[in-house]
Amino acid sequence: MENNKQRNRFVPDYLVTPGEVLEEYLADLGMTQAELADRTGLTRKTINEIIKAKSSITAETALKLERALGRSAHFWSNLERQYQDDRVRLAEQARMESDLEWLKNVPVKDMAKRGWIPKLKNKLDQLEAVLCFFGVASAEQWKKMWTAEIPIAYRQTEHRDKHLEAVSAWLRQGEIQARRLDCGPYDRSRFLVVLDEIRKLTTKAPDVFAPKLQELCASAGVALVFVPELPKIGIYGATRWMDGKPVMQITLYRKSNDHFWFTIFHEAGHILKHGRKEVFIEGKGLDGEKEEEANAYARDKLIPPGEMREFLKKSQFSSSDIQTFAQEIGIAPGIVVGRMQHDKKIPFNSQLNKLKESYCWVDEEAE
Numbered sequence: 001m002e003n004n005k006q007r008n009r010f011v012p013d014y015l016v017t018p019g020e021v022l023e024e025y026l027a028d029l030g031m032t033q034a035e036l037a038d039r040t041g042l043t044r045k046t047i048n049e050i051i052k053a054k055s056s057i058t059a060e061t062a063l064k065l066e067r068a069l070g071r072s073a074h075f076w077s078n079l080e081r082q083y084q085d086d087r088v089r090l091a092e093q094a095r096m097e098s099d100l101e102w103l104k105n106v107p108v109k110d111m112a113k114r115g116w117i118p119k120l121k122n123k124l125d126q127l128e129a130v131l132c133f134f135g136v137a138s139a140e141q142w143k144k145m146w147t148a149e150i151p152i153a154y155r156q157t158e159h160r161d162k163h164l165e166a167v168s169a170w171l172r173q174g175e176i177q178a179r180r181l182d183c184g185p186y187d188r189s190r191f192l193v194v195l196d197e198i199r200k201l202t203t204k205a206p207d208v209f210a211p212k213l214q215e216l217c218a219s220a221g222v223a224l225v226f227v228p229e230l231p232k233i234g235i236y237g238a239t240r241w242m243d244g245k246p247v248m249q250i251t252l253y254r255k256s257n258d259h260f261w262f263t264i265f266h267e268a269g270h271i272l273k274h275g276r277k278e279v280f281i282e283g284k285g286l287d288g289e290k291e292e293e294a295n296a297y298a299r300d301k302l303i304p305p306g307e308m309r310e311f312l313k314k315s316q317f318s319s320s321d322i323q324t325f326a327q328e329i330g331i332a333p334g335i336v337v338g339r340m341q342h343d344k345k346i347p348f349n350s351q352l353n354k355l356k357e358s359y360c361w362v363d364e365e366a367e
Contacts, residue, residue: 015086018079019051025069040064056080095138096124102139103127105165110230116173134172142168166230167281171238174249178223178242181214186221186245188272194220195268195301202261202302202332206359213264222271223247237263241276257357258338261331262298269297302331303339312345319352332357 026036033051037044042064049055057065062076100123108126112119117133120126136142146168194216201209210226217224222245229235229251236259238249248267252260263282270280273293280290311325317340326333334356340346 015083015090017053018057018076018083019053021079022065022076023051025071029069036068039068053083056084095140096127099127099131099139100124102142102165103130106130107166107169107230110166111169114173114228116169134168163233166233167235170227170230170233170235170251171240171249171279171281174225174227174238174247175242177225177227178247178249181218181223181225183218183223183245184221188220191217191220191222191268191271194222195265198264199301200330202257202335203330217248221245225249227251229253236282237267238279238281239267239270240279246271246276252359255358255360256338257332257334257359260359261302261335262338265298265301266294268301269294273297299339302335303329308339312340317346317352319355322352322355 025031026033033047034044036042037047040047040061042061046055046061050057050061057076057080059073059077062073062080065071065076066073103123103126108117108119108130111117111130111133117129120129131137131139131142134142134145136145146164197216198213201212204212214224223242225247227249234253235251236253237251238247240247240249248264248271250260250263250267266282267280270290274280274290278290280294282291307325307329314321322336322340323333326336337346337350337352337355340352341348341350346352
């Protein structure tokens with residue numbers, strides 16, 4: 001019964017200030033503000049500011065009004081409390097309406113499909129779920145965090161701004177997953193050793209290398225998370241520091257093993273070579289000195305420069321040649337093909353693409 005009363009309770013969409021009620025009382029009594037000031041001991045300025053809603057009715061003031069006007073202190077205190085409650089409620093209502101506009105830019109359907117948030121029919125409930133996912137109180141706080149406080153090294157400015165809600169959702173899911181991982185303190189020396197072990201995994205199947213990758217990285221204090229991409233954002237991976245530890249976040253965007261493993265070592269390059277304040281997000285068309293440094297690290301770590309130069313002395317490259325070379329240096333043949341295509345030694349539409357492997361998420365296979 002209590003709930004029904006609460007649901008049917010009249011909730012006004014306007015404000016009535018305590019000062020308006022006080023002014024009406026004075027008019028009915030034929031009492032001036034000056035006389036009320038004399039009767040209560042309050043200053044004329046205080047009475048005037050209460051009437052104009054510039055000052056609130058305190059408990060002490062409510063007691064004085066009770067004695068001067070004959071209405072209980074409880075009445076005046078309740079007026080003040082109700083006014084403050086309504087003021088906050090209406091402000092929050094206006095803010096929520098504005099946030100509903102922001103919600104239209106959030107990829108709610110795709111986030112729900114991936115299980116990051118529940119899919120709800122009521123828009124305000126959906127807004128609440130999205131704000132909780134981001135861990136913020138409002139869209140304004142989301143904007144402050146993701147456009148001002150986090151220096152995103154994502155140089156496709158127009159693309160980033162257009163899909164910032166999706167980019168931030170993908171990054172936020174990475175944060176959530178990274179905090180669940182059991183990682184010790186970051187150990188740079190250990191990470192260098194670990195990267196040699198990781199390189200050996202390029203010939204393994206995803207169900208073998210994925211958990212091993214996470215385990216090896218965690219042993220060096222690096223949180224590695226795999227987060228399915230969201231449509232249209234075109235991200236391969238990201239690197240940042242959280243709570244004193246580096247986080248590598250990887251998608252299967254572009255899916256072939258040469259891109260995947262290059263991204264792994266590219267992100268490792270950012271951890272080893274660059275600062276802890278930036279967020280590096282990798283996507284098509286990125287450039288800049290730090291990106292080139294990370295590219296160089298990944299390129300040379302996967303295929304040592306000396307071995308690559310020696311191999312490229314050949315004028316013809318057959319499938320068996322590439323497989324033999326890949327086996328000699330201990331990596332997947334598809335990585336060699338991708339490197340040679342990047343260096344324009346073979347065309348991108350080469351038959352050698354058959355040596356590449358494609359990865360996909362389990363749910364994609366189901367679809």
